[in-house]
Amino acid sequence: MLLDPCFLALYAGLALGVLGTVVALEAAQPYIGRVPPIPSVPRVRRAVLGALRRHWCSTPAGARVWELGSGWGGLALAIARDFPEAHVVGVECRTLPYWVSRARLILAHALGRCRNLSFIREDFRALELAPCAAAVGFLLPDVLRGLPGRLPKGCVLVSAVFPVPGLVPLDTHTGPTLRTYAYAYRIGSPLEQAAQPPVPV
Known part of the structure; x- marks a missing residue:
């Protein structure tokens, strides 16, 4: 009818x-210091995932990985697929990106994927981030500046596109045009250490 x-x-x-x-x-x-919610491009995702693989070894089952400012959820979904033993948590404070990422997660669950991923709607600046094994973010330098002090010693921090002010990265992951797409750090490592050469992606 x-x-x-x-x-x-x-x-x-x-x-x-x-x-x-x-x-x-x-x-x-x-925007609270976040990059506007533009979906992460494949090159950035590959660089972030490559940095995690290189510096985050012997991951204990259930180790927490934060994506701080997870936007539309694409990068968090990719991390959850690549690291099924980890517990990935995407944190997003804005309404529309959060609900889109939740919808994508429901679809992934319906297909039997990413059971190790969850999203929460919070301002990550108000969250207790420890304990965690790794943290990822596509954040502006002003927000990145205060982030290392909130993460536990030994935590791997991967910053997409922007470097963390005042820290020397373990290495950088670059694209074909030599643009840097990811910076890898380990919290508590000597700040004066020499950076390793860029890793192509």
Whole structure:
């Protein structure tokens, strides 16, 4: 049976109203030092995953990995797929990206994937980050500056695109144009150590 056109118009209006409200709420939220929620490109994902593989060895089962400012969820999903023994937690404070990432996770679960991943809607600056084995973020330098002091000694920190001010990376992961896509650090390592040569991705 066909629906009455009036009901269809009403449903369409309600859907647009809800969408408009969500977009307005999203626009009203500050960026709080985050990079705008642009989906991570494949080169950045490969660089971040490569940095984790190189510096995060002998991962204990259930070790926590944070993605701080997880946006639309693509990078967190990739980390969960590559490190099935880890417990990956994506943290996102903005409404729309959070719910999109949740929807993607529901779909992944329906396909039997990424059971080791969860998303929470929080401001990561207010979270207790320890204990954790690794942390990943696509964050602006002002936010990165205070992050190492909140992570436990020995934790691997991988920063996408931006370096952590004041720290010397263990190494950098670059693309074909020699642009740096990821910086790898280990919390508690000597700051004066010499950086290793860039790793192509």
